[in-house]
Amino acid sequence: MQGLAVGAKMSEATMNRLYAHRRRPGRLASTSIFIAIMFVCACVSAAQSGRRSSNAPATAPSVSGPKAVEKKPAPAPRLMLLVGIEDRNSYANVPYYLSDTVLDNCVRRLGDAAEVTANPAGRSMNRAEATRRAKAEKQAYVVWLQIESDLTSSGKQSKNGPDELYVRYTIFEPETANIKQWGRTHQQIYKTGRGGISSPTSRNSPLYSEYALKQAAREAAERVLEAFDIKLRDEGWRQ
Helix, strand or coil: CHHHHHHHHHHHHHHHHHHHHHHHHHHHHHHHHHHHHHHHHHHHHHHHHHHHHHHCCCCCCCCCCCCCCCCCCCCCCCEEEEEEECCCCCCCCCCCHHHHHHHHHHHHHHCCCCCEEEEEEECCCCHHHHHHHHHHCCCCEEEEEEEECHHHHHCCCCCCCCCEEEEEEEEECCCCCCEEEEEECCCCEEECCCCEECCCCCCCCCCEEHHHHHHHHHHHHHHHHHCCCCCCCCCCCCC
């Protein structure tokens, strides 16, 4: 009886092993089928997502117009001045060499203004010539200088020349020759015994202070600039 019982147990164990061995392929097959299904689903999902991305509307590139270039403000036109001076005043016995000195120094001072272009027109310019030049100009103002003394207006004449002189200026507008402004300097050109301006050809010509002469020319130039609302810095006179 015991032998039959042992044999029965052994046969039962053997049957269980055989049954378990038969079930393993089934599990493997099920697992393989499940993996295959998941792979197919993943491929379908990827294909649909690719189709969605391909069907998405393409955005047109933004086209911007030409960039606006900021225009720099045009520079203000330069003030053109044509400067001439009357020849010597024989009635007041004013030496002729003073004209050149006053003209040169006045033009130099006018040129100190950055917005001004001043050119000399030479000596021997009378009022009629200054008016004619102004009418012929399109942009340049004509500045007419004169060296005078109080003896001229009083009708007196001095053989030794006047003790003091001053510079008179007149500004003529271009094309019309209308007078924009006129005036005289307060700086007097006085006679001096030495260190002055004299004529190399005339021993009888009076001597006038070179410093006073330059200061009067400087003042005349500054008054002309003030007529155009231009002011220069108060700096030393350039020698």
